[in-house]
Amino acid sequence: MSPRTTNQVKKIREERIEEIMNSALEVFAENGYLSSSISKVAQHAGISKGLLYNYFKSKDELVKEIIVKGLNSLIKDVKLHENITISEDQFVFFVHRSFKSIQSNLKFWKLYYNLIMQPPVLALIADDIWQYVMPFMNILINYYTKKGVENPEAEARALIAMLDGVGLDYISDPKNFPINEVEKIIIKKFK
Amino acid sequence: MSPRTTNQVKKIREERIEEIMNSALEVFAENGYLSSSISKVAQHAGISKGLLYNYFKSKDELVKEIIVKGLNSLIKDVKLHENITISEDQFVFFVHRSFKSIQSNLKFWKLYYNLIMQPPVLALIADDIWQYVMPFMNILINYYTKKGVENPEAEARALIAMLDGVGLDYISDPKNFPINEVEKIIIKKFK
DNA sequence: TATTTTTGACCGTCCGTTCAGTCGAAAAAA
DNA sequence: TTTTTTCGACTGAACGGACGGTCAAAAATA
Incomplete structure (x- = not known):
């Protein structure tokens, strides 16, 4: 069995995805998509760059x-x-x-x-x-x-x-x- | 004295500037400004990157x-x-x-x-x-x-x-x- | 030859993406 | 109850490549 139940994992994932998408929308809207770096988005969401790539593949x-x-x-x-x-x-x-x-x-x-x-x-x-x-x-x-x-x-x-x-x-x-x-x-x- | 008359120089400069601006408009319009590199613009104009910077400072x-x-x-x-x-x-x-x-x-x-x-x-x-x-x-x-x-x-x-x-x-x-x-x-x- | 035009290798920076490894919470074992 | 184990969330240094801009040297011209 897994250390966390699948439900717990699922909840964490959904919350993080929500957070990341909200932050990304904010950063992208303000600076434009091409002028926004992934680092800025991650920073705004309070997570590391690496974690962002755990949830979105690009x-x-x-x-x-x-x-x-x-x-x-x-x-x-x-x-x-x-x-x-x-x-x-x-x-x-x-x-x-x-x-x-x-x-x-x-x-x-x-x-x-x-x-x-x-x-x-x-x-x-x-x-x-x-x-x-x-x-x-x-x-x-x-x-x-x-x-x-x-x-x-x-x-x-x-x-x-x-x-x-x-x-x-x-x-x-x-x-x-x-x-x-x-x-x-x-x-x-x-x- | 200069090897070229000032009129010759002026004419060359004007032609080059025209060429560069036309090429740049084409490349920028097709790919978007941020996604267009200066190299691509120079290439399209048939000149080197360096020369472009002779005519436009950025x-x-x-x-x-x-x-x-x-x-x-x-x-x-x-x-x-x-x-x-x-x-x-x-x-x-x-x-x-x-x-x-x-x-x-x-x-x-x-x-x-x-x-x-x-x-x-x-x-x-x-x-x-x-x-x-x-x-x-x-x-x-x-x-x-x-x-x-x-x-x-x-x-x-x-x-x-x-x-x-x-x-x-x-x-x-x-x-x-x-x-x-x-x-x-x-x-x-x-x- | 004297002068200007033109070149393209090079520099520093930034950015998307990766990955080897850390950490903590909960399940399993003791 | 306590200890051990497990798994996935999480980190951030590092990589490879692209790009804007520079400059020393070469080519071209009068």
């Missing part, structure tokens, strides 16, 4: 797990995963939740935009992101088709670009960006 | 000059530098020119977005960017004020976010992004 895998976790939690938040057609109320709710997510997960989004703008790093997560964006696109195209707009696909791409732009500008200067007013304007223009 | 200075040059040429393109109040036609022209710029200076914009998403690098160029964006903001706020919209500042920020988002999405996938259709939609919604 820096790339670590950041990938952070992104996947964040995207999954976003999907839960906006609650669009089951429907394919949505009402105008649901559309407004979706946009609203997206705005809320940007505000309450600021660090995650800083990291997200940092990663997608770095070609070699983007390759790590591009597939995950597309798998996540595609269903949204389809729901939006469906929504605009039913509304009878001239070019539903372009309208959907425009909205997603709009949300991307808001994210970009908000994370660059959260204090001064009038995010609530901008939300109203967008809902008025795009619903 | 990697940071090189990228900074590329950005300043690009921003200046954009200002010329959209022709908004002299007016403070603009007509609806001028507004449409401004948006149109912005879209054209994204398409014809794809590499520049890839580099631009790559840089602003990297905190330590952004610090190099943040001031230049703000000096450039501020006049635009004021012109837009002025435009929307005259139009009598509810919240001119938020409207202006929304439009700029919209343009940022289009830039972001377009550079990520230029082949498939329906940029002309999106332009029409934006002009309709924001003019």
Whole structure:
């Protein structure tokens, strides 16, 4: 038998993994992924570099797990995963939740935009992101088709670009960006 | 006296600087600034690393000059530098020119977005960017004020976010992004 | 020849990753 | 109860490689 029960070991591992991922998100978001060293992450988590590699097999895998976790939690938040057609109320709710997510997960989004703008790093997560964006696109195209707009696909791409732009500008200067007013304007223009 | 006339020297220097900046833009845009080595840039320009340092005193200075040059040429393109109040036609022209710029200076914009998403690098160029964006903001706020919209500042920020988002999405996938259709939609919604 | 351009080996630094070994908590043996 | 054993969490020095930047010397040019 093992000195520690498997349950004890499991608990320790889960807690450490959580700690490391939180620290990594903080460090990566603040300094950018490429400019953050593993030493800094380990230091922030209060552990040694070696231990970090006991839980994550590389820096790339670590950041990938952070992104996947964040995207999954976003999907839960906006609650669009089951429907394919949505009402105008649901559309407004979706946009609203997206705005809320940007505000309450600021660090995650800083990291997200940092990663997608770095070609070699983007390759790590591009597939995950597309798998996540595609269903949204389809729901939006469906929504605009039913509304009878001239070019539903372009309208959907425009909205997603709009949300991307808001994210970009908000994370660059959260204090001064009038995010609530901008939300109203967008809902008025795009619903 | 010098073995070359001062004019010859000047011409050579200007040509080399041009070559280096073009090569650097290409390499930086493709791989991202931090992931691009000076050796790669020199190789692409067909010169040695040492010679590059004869013309630019550091990697940071090189990228900074590329950005300043690009921003200046954009200002010329959209022709908004002299007016403070603009007509609806001028507004449409401004948006149109912005879209054209994204398409014809794809590499520049890839580099631009790559840089602003990297905190330590952004610090190099943040001031230049703000000096450039501020006049635009004021012109837009002025435009929307005259139009009598509810919240001119938020409207202006929304439009700029919209343009940022289009830039972001377009550079990520230029082949498939329906940029002309999106332009029409934006002009309709924001003019 | 006189001068400038150009080269590329070299330097110091940093960083991701590894690994031989330590330590402590709990199970097993006494 | 006390001692011994076991196993996995944990450490940090060390490694290999890459990169920004330098400089002495070579090549090129008027």
